[in-house]
Amino acid sequence: MEDFTNETIDTTLLPKFEEVQFSLLHPDYWKVILAGLTLFFVVIAIGVGTILYFNEELFLFITELSIIYIVLLLLVVFMSRISFKKKGFAFRTHDVLFRHGIIATNTLVIPYNRVQHVALHxxxxxxxxxxxxxxxxxxxxxxxxxxxxxxxxxxxxxxKQLLMGKIQKQL
Known part of the structure; x- marks a missing residue:
């Protein structure tokens, strides 16, 4: 029977995920994001335009509403661009990493032995x-x-094939 040991680990010697070279998202994905934002803001503009058309009292505030709309649009596009540029992923020997965030950067690390299912959409x-x-x-x-x-x-x-292979090795 083996003797139980519980040695202290020097955490300064552990590999650092911060030093991993992350792959960035495909540049065309920015076009997908912009198309989605365009659709969203067109729907909002149609909704606000419809409300203004039927409510003449609000029409007096068209300048203020337009300024708010444009500022909101620019802010959302700016924040989306920052988010797009900060996203990245990496695959290491034992885990998958995904980095994202706008103000704070979050890095998710999932060991392959915890992966149950992979989907491609x-x-x-x-x-x-x-x-x-x-x-x-x-x-x-x-x-x-x-x-x-x-x-x-x-x-x-x-x-997907890589991850499915990792799942199969576990079984």
Whole structure:
């Protein structure tokens, strides 16, 4: 029978995920984001325009509403661009990493031995640009733990095969 040991680990010697070289999202994914934002803001403009058309009292505030609308539009586009540029992913020997965030940067690290399921998705606009997203599921959740958007479809299929191979080795 083995003797139980519980040695202290020097955490300064552990590999640092901060030093990992992250792959960035495909540049065409920015076009997908812009198309989605355009659709959203067009719908909002139509809604506000309809309200203004039927309510003449609010029409007096058209200048103020227009300024608010433009400032909001620019702010959302600016923040979306920052978010797009900060997203990245990496695959190491034992885990997958996904970095995201606007003000604070979050890095999710999921060991392959926790991966239960992998899904590849193509939205309408993403398909047009030849892009897909990978969703990584771990045990116990109904939603994905990591969703990596904006990957070239061929690369996404290769990533899915890699992850499926890691899952098969566990069984």
């Amino acid at each position: 193509e939205g309408l606009l993403s398909r047009f640009f030849g892009l897909a997203s990978i969703e990584v599921f771990t045990a116990g959740g109904s939603s994905s733990d990591i969703q990596i958007p904006g990957i070239a479809k061929v690369q996404a299929e290769n990533i």
